[in-house]
Amino acid sequence: MSPVTGPTLPPLVPGAADASSAPEALDMRHLQSLLGYNARRAALHIIEGFMQRMGEFGLRTVDFSVMSVICHNPGVTSRQLCAALNLRPPNLVGLVQALHARGLLARQPHPTDGRALGLHATAQGMALMRQAEQAATQLEIDRSAQLSAKERQTLIELLQRVYLPARKPPF
Amino acid sequence: MSPVTGPTLPPLVPGAADASSAPEALDMRHLQSLLGYNARRAALHIIEGFMQRMGEFGLRTVDFSVMSVICHNPGVTSRQLCAALNLRPPNLVGLVQALHARGLLARQPHPTDGRALGLHATAQGMALMRQAEQAATQLEIDRSAQLSAKERQTLIELLQRVYLPARKPPF
DNA sequence: TATTGTTATACTCTATAACTATA
DNA sequence: TATAGTTATAGAGTATAACAATA
Numbered sequence: 001m002s003p004v005t006g007p008t009l010p011p012l013v014p015g016a017a018d019a020s021s022a023p024e025a026l027d028m029r030h031l032q033s034l035l036g037y038n039a040r041r042a043a044l045h046i047i048e049g050f051m052q053r054m055g056e057f058g059l060r061t062v063d064f065s066v067m068s069v070i071c072h073n074p075g076v077t078s079r080q081l082c083a084a085l086n087l088r089p090p091n092l093v094g095l096v097q098a099l100h101a102r103g104l105l106a107r108q109p110h111p112t113d114g115r116a117l118g119l120h121a122t123a124q125g126m127a128l129m130r131q132a133e134q135a136a137t138q139l140e141i142d143r144s145a146q147l148s149a150k151e152r153q154t155l156i157e158l159l160q161r162v163y164l165p166a167r168k169p170p171f
Numbered sequence: 172m173s174p175v176t177g178p179t180l181p182p183l184v185p186g187a188a189d190a191s192s193a194p195e196a197l198d199m200r201h202l203q204s205l206l207g208y209n210a211r212r213a214a215l216h217i218i219e220g221f222m223q224r225m226g227e228f229g230l231r232t233v234d235f236s237v238m239s240v241i242c243h244n245p246g247v248t249s250r251q252l253c254a255a256l257n258l259r260p261p262n263l264v265g266l267v268q269a270l271h272a273r274g275l276l277a278r279q280p281h282p283t284d285g286r287a288l289g290l291h292a293t294a295q296g297m298a299l300m301r302q303a304e305q306a307a308t309q310l311e312i313d314r315s316a317q318l319s320a321k322e323r324q325t326l327i328e329l330l331q332r333v334y335l336p337a338r339k340p341p342f
Numbered sequence: 343t344a345t346t347g348t349t350a351t352a353c354t355c356t357a358t359a360a361c362t363a364t365a
Numbered sequence: 366t367a368t369a370g371t372t373a374t375a376g377a378g379t380a381t382a383a384c385a386a387t388a
Contacts, residue, residue, distance in 0.1 A: 026255045027243045030304060031236060035311045035323060036217035038330040043210035044257070045334035050207050062378090065202060072198045079346060084197045086215070088380065093348060115346040115387045133201060140206045146332045152206060155329040159209040161317045162326075163216035233355090250369060259357060264371060286364045286369040 039159070049143045050136065057132045058102070062087070064132060066095060067121065070105055071129045075118035077110060104128060210330070217314050224310045228303045229273070233258070235303060237266060238292065241276055242300045246289035248281065275299060 031037045054064050065085050070076055082089050099105050104125035110116035144152055202208045218232055225235050236256050241247055253260050270276050275296035281287035315323055
Protein backbone atom coordinates (compact mmCIF):
# COMPACT_ATOMS: atom_id res chain seq x y z
CA MET A 1 0.00 0.00 0.00
CA SER A 2 2.92 2.33 0.42
CA PRO A 3 3.94 3.05 -3.18
CA VAL A 4 0.51 3.96 -4.45
CA THR A 5 0.71 6.46 -7.26
CA GLY A 6 -2.61 6.07 -9.03
CA PRO A 7 -5.80 7.97 -8.26
CA THR A 8 -7.09 5.23 -5.97
CA LEU A 9 -8.02 6.55 -2.55
CA PRO A 10 -6.64 4.70 0.45
CA PRO A 11 -9.07 2.46 2.31
CA LEU A 12 -10.58 3.93 5.42
CA VAL A 13 -9.12 1.33 7.77
CA PRO A 14 -6.30 1.38 10.34
CA GLY A 15 -2.90 0.49 8.97
CA ALA A 16 -3.65 1.91 5.55
CA ALA A 17 -1.00 4.56 6.11
CA ASP A 18 1.52 5.02 8.90
CA ALA A 19 2.44 8.56 9.82
CA SER A 20 5.41 7.44 11.91
CA SER A 21 7.14 6.02 8.86
CA ALA A 22 6.92 9.28 6.91
CA PRO A 23 6.29 12.06 9.42
CA GLU A 24 6.84 14.85 6.94
CA ALA A 25 4.29 13.93 4.26
CA LEU A 26 0.68 13.13 5.07
CA ASP A 27 -1.85 11.42 2.86
CA MET A 28 -4.23 14.24 1.96
CA ARG A 29 -5.75 12.65 -1.10
CA HIS A 30 -9.30 12.35 0.14
CA LEU A 31 -9.59 15.99 1.20
CA GLN A 32 -7.87 16.97 -2.01
CA SER A 33 -10.56 15.17 -3.97
CA LEU A 34 -13.18 17.53 -2.53
CA LEU A 35 -14.06 20.68 -4.44
CA GLY A 36 -14.96 22.65 -1.33
CA TYR A 37 -11.64 21.93 0.34
CA ASN A 38 -9.62 22.94 -2.70
CA ALA A 39 -11.71 26.04 -3.35
CA ARG A 40 -11.29 27.18 0.23
CA ARG A 41 -7.54 26.57 0.28
CA ALA A 42 -7.04 28.35 -3.04
CA ALA A 43 -9.25 31.27 -1.98
CA LEU A 44 -7.31 31.69 1.26
CA HIS A 45 -4.03 31.54 -0.62
CA ILE A 46 -5.06 34.34 -2.97
CA ILE A 47 -6.79 36.42 -0.32
CA GLU A 48 -3.82 36.21 2.03
CA GLY A 49 -1.74 38.16 -0.45
CA PHE A 50 -4.72 40.32 -1.33
CA MET A 51 -5.14 41.47 2.27
CA GLN A 52 -1.49 42.41 2.54
CA ARG A 53 -1.55 44.40 -0.65
CA MET A 54 -4.84 46.13 0.10
CA GLY A 55 -3.59 46.98 3.57
CA GLU A 56 -1.36 49.52 1.89
CA PHE A 57 -4.54 51.31 0.78
CA GLY A 58 -6.15 50.96 4.20
CA LEU A 59 -8.68 48.53 2.79
CA ARG A 60 -9.75 45.09 3.96
CA THR A 61 -11.12 42.59 1.49
CA VAL A 62 -14.71 43.55 2.20
CA ASP A 63 -13.90 47.27 1.99
CA PHE A 64 -12.43 46.71 -1.45
CA SER A 65 -15.50 44.79 -2.61
CA VAL A 66 -17.92 47.41 -1.32
CA MET A 67 -15.97 50.32 -2.77
CA SER A 68 -15.59 48.55 -6.09
CA VAL A 69 -19.31 47.92 -6.44
CA ILE A 70 -20.09 51.51 -5.44
CA CYS A 71 -17.60 52.89 -7.98
CA HIS A 72 -19.10 50.88 -10.80
CA ASN A 73 -22.70 51.43 -9.65
CA PRO A 74 -23.13 55.03 -8.49
CA GLY A 75 -26.18 55.46 -6.27
CA VAL A 76 -26.35 51.85 -5.19
CA THR A 77 -28.14 51.29 -1.88
CA SER A 78 -26.94 49.38 1.16
CA ARG A 79 -29.59 46.79 0.56
CA GLN A 80 -28.40 46.17 -2.96
CA LEU A 81 -24.83 45.88 -1.75
CA CYS A 82 -25.85 43.30 0.83
CA ALA A 83 -27.66 41.23 -1.77
CA ALA A 84 -24.83 41.42 -4.28
CA LEU A 85 -22.02 40.64 -1.84
CA ASN A 86 -23.90 38.34 0.53
CA LEU A 87 -23.46 40.63 3.51
CA ARG A 88 -25.79 41.19 6.46
CA PRO A 89 -27.15 44.77 6.71
CA PRO A 90 -26.00 45.33 10.31
CA ASN A 91 -22.44 44.46 9.33
CA LEU A 92 -22.47 46.99 6.54
CA VAL A 93 -23.39 49.96 8.72
CA GLY A 94 -20.07 50.47 10.48
CA LEU A 95 -18.19 49.62 7.32
CA VAL A 96 -19.94 52.34 5.30
CA GLN A 97 -19.60 54.82 8.16
CA ALA A 98 -15.84 54.25 8.28
CA LEU A 99 -15.46 54.70 4.53
CA HIS A 100 -17.59 57.84 4.74
CA ALA A 101 -15.49 59.19 7.61
CA ARG A 102 -12.38 58.73 5.46
CA GLY A 103 -13.96 60.77 2.69
CA LEU A 104 -14.07 57.86 0.26
CA LEU A 105 -17.84 57.88 -0.30
CA ALA A 106 -20.87 60.13 0.06
CA ARG A 107 -24.46 59.28 0.90
CA GLN A 108 -27.21 61.08 -0.96
CA PRO A 109 -30.97 60.77 -0.58
CA HIS A 110 -32.38 58.20 -2.96
CA PRO A 111 -34.33 59.86 -5.83
CA THR A 112 -37.44 57.70 -5.49
CA ASP A 113 -37.26 55.90 -2.11
CA GLY A 114 -37.21 58.11 0.96
CA ARG A 115 -36.01 55.28 3.17
CA ALA A 116 -32.91 54.49 1.15
CA LEU A 117 -29.62 56.30 0.73
CA GLY A 118 -27.66 56.20 -2.52
CA LEU A 119 -23.95 55.53 -2.11
CA HIS A 120 -21.50 57.39 -4.32
CA ALA A 121 -17.72 57.29 -4.41
CA THR A 122 -16.01 60.66 -3.94
CA ALA A 123 -13.24 61.83 -6.25
CA GLN A 124 -10.82 60.67 -3.57
CA GLY A 125 -12.55 57.30 -3.37
CA MET A 126 -12.44 56.95 -7.14
CA ALA A 127 -8.74 57.76 -7.26
CA LEU A 128 -7.99 55.29 -4.49
CA MET A 129 -9.97 52.51 -6.14
CA ARG A 130 -8.37 53.09 -9.51
CA GLN A 131 -5.04 52.32 -7.86
CA ALA A 132 -6.43 49.53 -5.70
CA GLU A 133 -8.14 47.71 -8.55
CA GLN A 134 -5.02 47.87 -10.66
CA ALA A 135 -2.93 46.54 -7.77
CA ALA A 136 -5.48 43.80 -7.08
CA THR A 137 -5.45 42.58 -10.66
CA GLN A 138 -1.66 42.51 -10.74
CA LEU A 139 -1.44 40.77 -7.37
CA GLU A 140 -3.77 38.01 -8.48
CA ILE A 141 -1.67 37.36 -11.55
CA ASP A 142 1.45 37.16 -9.39
CA ARG A 143 -0.23 34.90 -6.83
CA SER A 144 -1.46 32.48 -9.49
CA ALA A 145 1.69 32.55 -11.61
CA GLN A 146 1.50 28.77 -11.91
CA LEU A 147 -1.42 29.29 -14.29
CA SER A 148 -1.34 30.65 -17.82
CA ALA A 149 -3.68 33.49 -18.70
CA LYS A 150 -5.93 31.01 -20.49
CA GLU A 151 -5.96 28.63 -17.53
CA ARG A 152 -6.74 31.47 -15.13
CA GLN A 153 -9.69 32.45 -17.30
CA THR A 154 -10.91 28.86 -17.45
CA LEU A 155 -10.64 28.63 -13.66
CA ILE A 156 -12.69 31.79 -13.16
CA GLU A 157 -15.40 30.60 -15.53
CA LEU A 158 -15.67 27.23 -13.79
CA LEU A 159 -15.86 28.90 -10.37
CA GLN A 160 -18.62 31.22 -11.56
CA ARG A 161 -20.63 28.30 -12.84
CA VAL A 162 -20.45 26.82 -9.36
CA TYR A 163 -21.79 29.81 -7.41
CA LEU A 164 -23.67 31.95 -9.93
CA PRO A 165 -27.21 30.99 -10.88
CA ALA A 166 -27.36 29.41 -14.30
CA ARG A 167 -28.18 31.82 -17.12
CA LYS A 168 -30.14 31.23 -20.26
CA PRO A 169 -28.11 29.92 -23.22
CA PRO A 170 -28.47 33.01 -25.50
CA PHE A 171 -26.72 35.00 -22.71
CA MET B 172 -22.77 51.57 -22.18
CA SER B 173 -25.83 49.56 -21.32
CA PRO B 174 -25.76 46.68 -23.81
CA VAL B 175 -22.10 45.81 -23.37
CA THR B 176 -21.53 42.12 -23.82
CA GLY B 177 -17.79 41.89 -24.44
CA PRO B 178 -15.09 41.52 -21.76
CA THR B 179 -14.47 45.27 -21.56
CA LEU B 180 -14.68 46.56 -18.01
CA PRO B 181 -16.67 49.72 -17.32
CA PRO B 182 -14.65 52.90 -16.79
CA LEU B 183 -14.10 53.89 -13.20
CA VAL B 184 -15.85 57.21 -13.44
CA PRO B 185 -19.25 58.52 -12.23
CA GLY B 186 -22.08 58.06 -14.65
CA ALA B 187 -20.66 54.88 -16.11
CA ALA B 188 -23.60 52.99 -14.63
CA ASP B 189 -26.75 54.13 -12.89
CA ALA B 190 -28.21 51.97 -10.21
CA SER B 191 -31.55 53.78 -10.25
CA SER B 192 -32.19 52.77 -13.84
CA ALA B 193 -31.71 49.05 -13.12
CA PRO B 194 -32.04 48.60 -9.37
CA GLU B 195 -32.22 44.83 -9.56
CA ALA B 196 -29.02 44.07 -11.46
CA LEU B 197 -25.68 45.53 -10.47
CA ASP B 198 -22.54 45.70 -12.54
CA MET B 199 -20.27 43.16 -10.82
CA ARG B 200 -17.89 42.62 -13.70
CA HIS B 201 -14.77 43.96 -12.08
CA LEU B 202 -15.08 41.84 -8.96
CA GLN B 203 -16.02 38.88 -11.14
CA SER B 204 -12.76 39.30 -13.03
CA LEU B 205 -10.81 38.63 -9.84
CA LEU B 206 -9.78 35.09 -9.04
CA GLY B 207 -9.84 35.60 -5.28
CA TYR B 208 -13.41 36.91 -5.35
CA ASN B 209 -14.69 34.03 -7.44
CA ALA B 210 -12.79 31.41 -5.45
CA ARG B 211 -14.20 32.75 -2.20
CA ARG B 212 -17.77 32.91 -3.48
CA ALA B 213 -17.58 29.41 -4.92
CA ALA B 214 -15.97 28.03 -1.76
CA LEU B 215 -18.69 29.57 0.40
CA HIS B 216 -21.38 28.20 -1.90
CA ILE B 217 -20.05 24.66 -1.60
CA ILE B 218 -19.23 24.87 2.11
CA GLU B 219 -22.66 26.25 2.94
CA GLY B 220 -24.24 22.99 1.85
CA PHE B 221 -21.33 21.05 3.28
CA MET B 222 -21.94 22.43 6.77
CA GLN B 223 -25.61 21.58 6.66
CA ARG B 224 -24.93 18.02 5.54
CA MET B 225 -22.11 17.46 8.04
CA GLY B 226 -24.26 18.88 10.81
CA GLU B 227 -26.23 15.65 10.60
CA PHE B 228 -23.05 13.86 11.70
CA GLY B 229 -22.31 16.42 14.40
CA LEU B 230 -19.30 17.65 12.46
CA ARG B 231 -18.23 21.12 11.45
CA THR B 232 -16.08 21.62 8.38
CA VAL B 233 -12.87 21.65 10.41
CA ASP B 234 -13.95 18.56 12.38
CA PHE B 235 -14.45 16.70 9.12
CA SER B 236 -11.02 17.73 7.82
CA VAL B 237 -9.26 16.72 11.02
CA MET B 238 -11.06 13.39 11.31
CA SER B 239 -10.43 12.64 7.65
CA VAL B 240 -6.70 13.24 7.93
CA ILE B 241 -6.52 11.15 11.12
CA CYS B 242 -8.43 8.28 9.50
CA HIS B 243 -6.08 8.19 6.53
CA ASN B 244 -2.95 8.82 8.63
CA PRO B 245 -3.16 6.80 11.85
CA GLY B 246 -0.80 8.12 14.52
CA VAL B 247 -0.57 11.61 13.07
CA THR B 248 0.38 14.28 15.61
CA SER B 249 -1.38 17.56 16.34
CA ARG B 250 1.58 19.43 14.94
CA GLN B 251 1.37 17.58 11.66
CA LEU B 252 -2.36 18.25 11.47
CA CYS B 253 -1.78 21.95 12.01
CA ALA B 254 0.83 22.10 9.26
CA ALA B 255 -1.29 20.10 6.81
CA LEU B 256 -4.54 22.00 7.41
CA ASN B 257 -3.09 25.44 8.18
CA LEU B 258 -4.50 25.50 11.71
CA ARG B 259 -3.05 27.14 14.81
CA PRO B 260 -2.16 24.64 17.57
CA PRO B 261 -4.21 26.37 20.29
CA ASN B 262 -7.30 26.11 18.13
CA LEU B 263 -6.81 22.39 17.68
CA VAL B 264 -6.77 21.57 21.39
CA GLY B 265 -10.43 21.96 22.18
CA LEU B 266 -11.38 20.48 18.84
CA VAL B 267 -9.45 17.26 19.50
CA GLN B 268 -10.71 17.11 23.08
CA ALA B 269 -14.30 17.30 21.87
CA LEU B 270 -13.78 14.57 19.28
CA HIS B 271 -12.08 12.45 21.96
CA ALA B 272 -14.92 13.03 24.40
CA ARG B 273 -17.33 11.77 21.74
CA GLY B 274 -15.30 8.59 21.39
CA LEU B 275 -14.33 9.31 17.80
CA LEU B 276 -10.56 9.29 18.33
CA ALA B 277 -7.94 8.04 20.78
CA ARG B 278 -4.61 9.55 21.75
CA GLN B 279 -1.66 7.21 22.22
CA PRO B 280 1.89 8.04 23.27
CA HIS B 281 4.11 8.65 20.26
CA PRO B 282 6.52 5.72 19.70
CA THR B 283 9.65 7.88 19.36
CA ASP B 284 8.79 11.36 20.68
CA GLY B 285 7.78 11.58 24.32
CA ARG B 286 6.31 15.05 23.85
CA ALA B 287 3.94 14.12 21.07
CA LEU B 288 0.68 12.19 21.07
CA GLY B 289 -0.39 10.05 18.13
CA LEU B 290 -3.99 10.50 17.06
CA HIS B 291 -5.98 7.43 16.00
CA ALA B 292 -9.59 7.14 14.93
CA THR B 293 -11.66 4.71 16.96
CA ALA B 294 -13.87 2.10 15.31
CA GLN B 295 -16.77 4.46 15.95
CA GLY B 296 -14.84 7.34 14.41
CA MET B 297 -13.97 5.23 11.38
CA ALA B 298 -17.58 4.20 10.89
CA LEU B 299 -18.78 7.78 11.19
CA MET B 300 -16.20 9.06 8.73
CA ARG B 301 -16.96 6.35 6.20
CA GLN B 302 -20.51 7.70 6.10
CA ALA B 303 -19.44 11.34 6.28
CA GLU B 304 -16.91 11.10 3.47
CA GLN B 305 -19.41 9.38 1.24
CA ALA B 306 -22.03 12.03 2.02
CA ALA B 307 -19.49 14.80 1.42
CA THR B 308 -18.51 13.48 -1.98
CA GLN B 309 -22.13 13.16 -3.02
CA LEU B 310 -23.03 16.60 -1.70
CA GLU B 311 -20.25 18.25 -3.67
CA ILE B 312 -21.45 16.62 -6.85
CA ASP B 313 -24.98 17.85 -6.17
CA ARG B 314 -23.80 21.36 -5.31
CA SER B 315 -21.72 21.65 -8.47
CA ALA B 316 -24.23 20.00 -10.77
CA GLN B 317 -23.63 22.74 -13.33
CA LEU B 318 -20.27 21.09 -14.03
CA SER B 319 -19.59 17.82 -15.79
CA ALA B 320 -17.36 15.28 -14.05
CA LYS B 321 -14.54 16.25 -16.36
CA GLU B 322 -15.02 19.95 -15.69
CA ARG B 323 -15.12 19.36 -11.94
CA GLN B 324 -11.83 17.48 -12.18
CA THR B 325 -10.29 20.28 -14.24
CA LEU B 326 -11.48 22.82 -11.68
CA ILE B 327 -9.91 20.88 -8.80
CA GLU B 328 -6.61 20.55 -10.62
CA LEU B 329 -6.47 24.27 -11.40
CA LEU B 330 -7.29 25.14 -7.79
CA GLN B 331 -4.54 22.87 -6.50
CA ARG B 332 -2.02 24.49 -8.79
CA VAL B 333 -2.93 27.81 -7.21
CA TYR B 334 -2.41 26.85 -3.57
CA LEU B 335 -0.16 23.76 -3.60
CA PRO B 336 3.59 24.24 -4.01
CA ALA B 337 4.74 23.28 -7.50
CA ARG B 338 5.99 19.70 -7.81
CA LYS B 339 8.71 18.27 -10.02
CA PRO B 340 7.57 17.21 -13.53
CA PRO B 341 8.34 13.43 -13.26
CA PHE B 342 5.81 13.05 -10.45
C1' DT C 343 -48.10 45.04 6.21
C1' DA C 344 -43.44 45.16 4.15
C1' DT C 345 -38.89 47.25 3.59
C1' DT C 346 -34.58 50.41 4.56
C1' DG C 347 -31.33 51.53 7.62
C1' DT C 348 -29.95 51.08 12.20
C1' DT C 349 -28.69 49.56 17.21
C1' DA C 350 -27.38 46.25 20.36
C1' DT C 351 -25.63 41.95 21.05
C1' DA C 352 -24.05 37.22 20.84
C1' DC C 353 -21.65 33.65 18.76
C1' DT C 354 -17.98 31.66 16.00
C1' DC C 355 -13.52 31.70 14.10
C1' DT C 356 -8.90 32.93 14.27
C1' DA C 357 -4.59 34.70 16.23
C1' DT C 358 -0.88 35.72 19.85
C1' DA C 359 1.73 35.30 24.16
C1' DA C 360 3.29 32.46 27.54
C1' DC C 361 3.72 28.19 30.17
C1' DT C 362 5.28 22.76 30.86
C1' DA C 363 7.41 18.94 29.59
C1' DT C 364 10.47 16.72 26.55
C1' DA C 365 14.16 16.57 22.58
C1' DT D 366 18.07 25.95 22.65
C1' DA D 367 14.16 24.17 20.14
C1' DT D 368 9.76 21.76 19.78
C1' DA D 369 4.88 19.48 21.18
C1' DG D 370 1.02 20.35 23.54
C1' DT D 371 -1.51 23.38 26.32
C1' DT D 372 -3.79 27.64 28.66
C1' DA D 373 -5.69 32.05 28.62
C1' DT D 374 -7.17 35.68 26.05
C1' DA D 375 -7.91 39.08 22.49
C1' DG D 376 -9.52 40.30 18.03
C1' DA D 377 -11.97 39.80 13.74
C1' DG D 378 -15.81 38.13 11.35
C1' DT D 379 -20.55 36.87 11.20
C1' DA D 380 -25.19 36.18 12.84
C1' DT D 381 -30.03 37.33 14.89
C1' DA D 382 -33.66 40.22 17.15
C1' DA D 383 -35.77 44.40 17.45
C1' DC D 384 -36.65 49.32 16.54
C1' DA D 385 -37.90 53.95 13.85
C1' DA D 386 -38.93 55.89 9.43
C1' DT D 387 -40.90 55.26 5.09
C1' DA D 388 -43.27 52.49 1.20
